[in-house]
Amino acid sequence: MIDTPHEPHLALHVExxxxxxxxxxxxxxxxxxxxxxxxxxxxxxxxxxxSTLIKTILGLVKPVAGHVTIFGDTYRKQRRHxxxxxxxxxxxxxxxxxxxxxxxxxxxxxxxxxxxxxxxxRDEALDALAMVNMQDFAxxxxxxxxxxxxxxxxIARALVQKADVYFLDEPMxxxxxxxxxxxxxLLHRLRDEGKTVIVVHHDLQTVRRYFDWLMILNVRVISQxxxxxxxxxxxxxxxxxxxxxxxxxxxxxxxxPTTKRDATANHGER
Amino acid sequence: xxxxxxxxxxxxxxxxxxxxGMASSLVGTFLVLRGNSMLSDAIGHxxxxxxxVVWLLTHQQSGPFQIAGAALTGILTVFLTELLVTTRRVKxxxxxxxxxxxxxxxxxxxxxxxxxxxxxxTHTVLLGEIGFVWLDTVDVLGWSVPIALLSMGGMTVLNAxxxxxxxxxxxxxTFDPDLAKALGYAPGLMFYALLFLTSGTxxxxxxxxxxxxxxxxxxxxxxxxxxxTDRLSWMFxxxxxxxxxxxxxxxxxxxxxxxSIGGMMALMTGTFLLVAFLLSPRYGVIARLIRQRGQxxxxxxxxxxxxxxxxxxxxxxxxxxxxxxxxxxxxxxxGKARRVLLECLDRDIVRREGDILxxxxxxxxxxxxxxxxxGG
Numbered sequence: 280m281i282d283t284p285h286e287p288h289l290a291l292h293v294e295x296x297x298x299x300x301x302x303x304x305x306x307x308x309x310x311x312x313x314x315x316x317x318x319x320x321x322x323x324x325x326x327x328x329x330s331t332l333i334k335t336i337l338g339l340v341k342p343v344a345g346h347v348t349i350f351g352d353t354y355r356k357q358r359r360h361x362x363x364x365x366x367x368x369x370x371x372x373x374x375x376x377x378x379x380x381x382x383x384x385x386x387x388x389x390x391x392x393x394x395x396x397x398x399x400x401r402d403e404a405l406d407a408l409a410m411v412n413m414q415d416f417a418x419x420x421x422x423x424x425x426x427x428x429x430x431x432x433x434i435a436r437a438l439v440q441k442a443d444v445y446f447l448d449e450p451m452x453x454x455x456x457x458x459x460x461x462x463x464x465l466l467h468r469l470r471d472e473g474k475t476v477i478v479v480h481h482d483l484q485t486v487r488r489y490f491d492w493l494m495i496l497n498v499r500v501i502s503q504x505x506x507x508x509x510x511x512x513x514x515x516x517x518x519x520x521x522x523x524x525x526x527x528x529x530x531x532x533x534x535x536p537t538t539k540r541d542a543t544a545n546h547g548e549r
Numbered sequence: 550x551x552x553x554x555x556x557x558x559x560x561x562x563x564x565x566x567x568x569x570g571m572a573s574s575l576v577g578t579f580l581v582l583r584g585n586s587m588l589s590d591a592i593g594h595x596x597x598x599x600x601x602v603v604w605l606l607t608h609q610q611s612g613p614f615q616i617a618g619a620a621l622t623g624i625l626t627v628f629l630t631e632l633l634v635t636t637r638r639v640k641x642x643x644x645x646x647x648x649x650x651x652x653x654x655x656x657x658x659x660x661x662x663x664x665x666x667x668x669x670x671t672h673t674v675l676l677g678e679i680g681f682v683w684l685d686t687v688d689v690l691g692w693s694v695p696i697a698l699l700s701m702g703g704m705t706v707l708n709a710x711x712x713x714x715x716x717x718x719x720x721x722x723t724f725d726p727d728l729a730k731a732l733g734y735a736p737g738l739m740f741y742a743l744l745f746l747t748s749g750t751x752x753x754x755x756x757x758x759x760x761x762x763x764x765x766x767x768x769x770x771x772x773x774x775x776x777x778t779d780r781l782s783w784m785f786x787x788x789x790x791x792x793x794x795x796x797x798x799x800x801x802x803x804x805x806x807x808x809s810i811g812g813m814m815a816l817m818t819g820t821f822l823l824v825a826f827l828l829s830p831r832y833g834v835i836a837r838l839i840r841q842r843g844q845x846x847x848x849x850x851x852x853x854x855x856x857x858x859x860x861x862x863x864x865x866x867x868x869x870x871x872x873x874x875x876x877x878x879x880x881x882x883x884g885k886a887r888r889v890l891l892e893c894l895d896r897d898i899v900r901r902e903g904d905i906l907x908x909x910x911x912x913x914x915x916x917x918x919x920x921x922x923x924g925g
Contacts, residue, residue, distance in 0.1 A: 301637065337731045355733075363731050374582060374724045375779045384721050388732035393714060420779045436728075 287351025290315040290444050290475035291336070296345030298328070298335050305331050307499040309345065313477060315443075318470040319492035320480045320506070324519050327497040329479045330366065333446050337363055349444055357444075359388060362437035364447040367429050372421050378432050379417040382407055385436040407439035408432075411465065427458030434462065444475045452481060463489055486510055552692065558683045561695050563800045565682045566814050568701035569754040570766045570792025574774075575708040576747045577767035578784050581775060582723050583740075587642075589747055589767035591630070591649035592623040593760040596751045598656030599623070605663055611685075611696050613703070616752045623748025624741060626652060653760075677759030679811045685756075700753040708746050712785070715739065720781060758811040765815035766792065769822050776825040776832050791821045849889045851919055852879070854898055857908050858916035871904045 286292040293311040297304055306328045313319050321329050334340040336347050338354050349357040362385070382404040383396045390396060408414045411431040416424070424432065430450055437445055447466075451459045466476050470491075480486065486493065486506065493509040495501040495518045502514040554560050573589075580586050599622030603615045626648050633644035679697075686693040712719060722729040722736035729736040747767065754763050774787035799814030806813075827834050856879065860869035869878060875886035890906075893899040898912035908916065 334727070339727055339730050358731070358733055361731075363728060365725065365727050369727060370725045371582075371584075375775065375781045375784055376720070376724065377780075381724075384725070384728065387717055387721055387729075387734070390717070392718065392734075395717060422779070 285351060286312070286348055288315075289313065289348070290317075290350060291477065292348045292351075293332075293336065294346055296332075296335060296347065297343045298331055298340060299343050304343070305498065306335070306342075309496075309500055311494060311500055311503060313475060313492060313494075315350075315475050316470065316473050317492040318466055318476045318478070318490050319494065320478050320486055320490035321494050321496055322480050322483065322486060322518075323496035323501075327518070329496055330448050332496065333363075333448055333477075333479060337361070337446065359440070360443040362440045362442035362445040364433050364437045364445070364450055366448045366452070367426065367433055368453075372424070372429060374421065376421060377417070378408070378413065378419050378421055378424070379404055381421055381432055382435045382439055385439040388440065404435070404439050407435040410438055411435045412461065425455075427454040430454050430458060430462065434465065442474070445469065445477065447476070447478045449479050449481060451485075483515070555692060555694070559800060559804075561683050561698060562679055562810060563796050565679055565695065565697050565701055565757050566796030566799065566810070567793045568698070568705050569750075569757055569763070570770060570796055570814070570818070571789045572701060572705040572708050572750045573747075573754065573763065573766035574770035574788035574792050575705070575712055575785065576743055576750060578771040578774070578781075578788055579712075579719055579723050579743055580747065581768060581771040582781075586768040586772075587645060588627060588744065589751070590764045591626050591645050592744065592748050593751050593755075593763045593767075595622050595626040595649045595652035595656070596620065596748055596755065597760055598652045598659070599748075600752060600755065601656050601659045601664060605659070611700055611753075611756070616700065616704075616749050619752040620745055620748035622652060623751060624745055627741070627744050677755060677757050677762060677811050679757040679814070682757055697753075697757050701757065704746075704750045704753045708750065711742070711746055719743070758815070762811045762815045765818050769815075769818035770795070773818070773822040773825040776822075776829045779831065791818065795821060846892070849885070850893050850896065850898060851915065853889055853893055854908060854912050854916040855919055857899065857906055858913060858920070861908065861913075867905065870906045872901075872906065873904070 289312050291311070291313040293309055296306060296309040296311075298306040305326075309332065311332075321332065323329050331340055335342050336349075336354065347354060349361060354361065379401065383400050385407070386396060386400045386403065390400070405414060405417060408417055411434055413428065413431050413435060416428065416432075421429070421432070434447070434450065437447075450462055454462070466478065466489075469476050478490070480489070487510055490506050492504070493506040494503040495509060495514055497518045501518045502509045502511075577586070577589065580589055596619050599619030600615075602622075603609075603618045606618075607615060609615050626645075629648045630641070630644045633639045633647065634641050639647065682695045682697040685696045687696055687699065688694075689699070718729070718734050719739060721732070722734060722739050726736040750767075751760070751763050754766070758766065770788040770791040771784060773791050774784040777787050778784055795817035796814050799817040800810055802808075802817070803810040803813035825833065828836075830836055853875070856874075857870050860866050863869070868874065872886070872890065875881050875890065876883065879886075881889065890899070890901075893912070894901065896911075897909055898915060900907050900909055
């Protein structure tokens with residue numbers, strides 16, 4: 280990757296990024312910028328490469344070509360300023376540990392090798408739990424949580440990092456309406472504090488209400504920018520093909536079985 | 550006193566068994582949690598090749614370098630397996646099944662060709678002979694100590710140090726490898742280090758318990774511990790205790806029945822697993838049955854409370870809220886009706902006035918809570 284810092288005024292700058300599994304490219308030449316202080320959504324159909332894009336930005340998947348900067352520096356250098364909320368289903372919730380312990384894991388990056396978390400880390404984790412209204416569950420075994428509670432614990436684990444840029448992979452997938460409301464309120468609050476929040480999202484109905492910046496992805500970038508400019512019929516049709524119908528200028532998913540799956544939970548996607 | 554204990558053959562055997570169990574269950578805990586326990590089976594077999602090759606090269610069977618050298622075949626197994634998996638034409642379990650029998654077979658053949666007359670033979674390779682650990686000794690500070698005891702003690706200390714120092718890193722890498730990588734830890738490297746120690750443990754343990762029984766010591770104590778506790782740190786403690794308990798009880802039962810000591814020790818780990826499976830306070834079968842029964846009972850009292858609540862102000866109250874209605878309307882038999890009613894009276898949910906049943910304030914509260922759980 281590159282050594283010289285550039286685009287320091289952008290929270291996220293992705294240039295010419297191509298990623299492939301085996302020989303098949305899953306992301307083609309992605310150019311993608313996000314200014315600081317926005318709540319940005321990434322949408323696209325199943326298999327569009329949304330999760331892969333986030334994983335590549337965070338160095339979990341090695342790109343074939345291209346590079347990424349966060350506030351002008353490589354992810355490796357900015358690691359401490361980035362919080363990551365993976366898909367809830369990506370871990371085993373029967374792991375023998377407590378809610379508080381999972382949230383404390385968010386601080387392992389700050390602690391570094393060999394150092395154990397202490398009282399200070401515990402207090403910070405408790406504060407983060409309070410932000411998602413889960414303080415009463417601190418001592419609970421994680422297998423006893425509902426889906427929505429699991430998601431809130433995962434978000435607390437990222438909050439405890441006190442990052443500047445947050446990446447969330449499908450945080451609303453499979454959670455109840457109350458939790459979704461609580462999560463989006465929290466994300467808005469983070470944005471209002473000047474943080475940059477980037478969310479992989481699957482529910483087209485809520486895009487305009489939730490986000491102020493949007494990127495539509497389907498292997499390549501279809502469109503990006505302020506949500507009101509990007510969230511248009513032609514753009515959506517280009518990304519989702521014929522699965523979209525337009526009603527009153529608002530894009531709505533058609534009632535087809537295949538489309539429904541796109542519109543609701545698509546956890547299985549990488 | 551320590552000297553007589555150390556010189557006693559039964560003590561040496563039990564201690565060796567306990568050390569095999571502790572060293573194995575330390576690394577085994579992470580393998581079990583990762584869902585990779587069968588890798589220990591693969592490793593246990595393919596290190597035979599490593600042991601033979603190292604023996605052919607150095608004519609030595611024990612010693613730190615020999616152990617490390619032979620342990621490399623364990624790493625080779627995992628590496629070849631993952632190489633096969635990345636072709637996407639072979640599934641992971643099939644890849645494991647392809648690689649380790651091949652390496653094991655090469656090991657057995659080499660053994661047949663070059664090492665006919667030496668102490669390592671096919672039988673020992675598979676089952677080990679913990680009963681003879683006292684034959685191979687070295688002098689340490691004037692005491693003659695079995696080599697197996699030294700190498701197993703070394704492996705136990707090494708594994709404990711590795712896990713003690715990298716406890717938080719290993720925990721994170723096991724629970725959420727993606728986050729571990731994103732935070733700058735190297736989960737892949739840590740996994741290989743863990744497998745290297747597993748292989749080293751297998752090599753050191755193989756003299757005592759052989760390739761096949763080693764697998765029991767890696768998988769079973771942690772699995773039993775996983776049934777007993779839901780805290781990672783306690784899993785290590787319980788795993789260690791089960792390993793010690795298995796080797797002591799295994800030794801005495803084996804001498805009593807005059808059967809293979811290693812085999813009996815492995816069987817005892819299984820016995821502990823069975824006990825945990827049945828009796829564990831949270832995840833055990835019996836605890837679960839009792840809990841289900843309790844829930845069943847409490848649902849019965851709740852049913853009665855809701856029934857009385859629904860008919861409290863209705864015209865048919867005198868018909869519905871009487872003891873006879875339990876049988877006629879709720880279709881409970883006499884015994885059940887009596888039991889539920891008595892429990893409701895005991896718990897101050899229901900009051901009886903002649904034949905009429907009325908809810909107490911507490912009973913009314915319970916019914917309301919059931920019918921409108923969110924206070925609506």
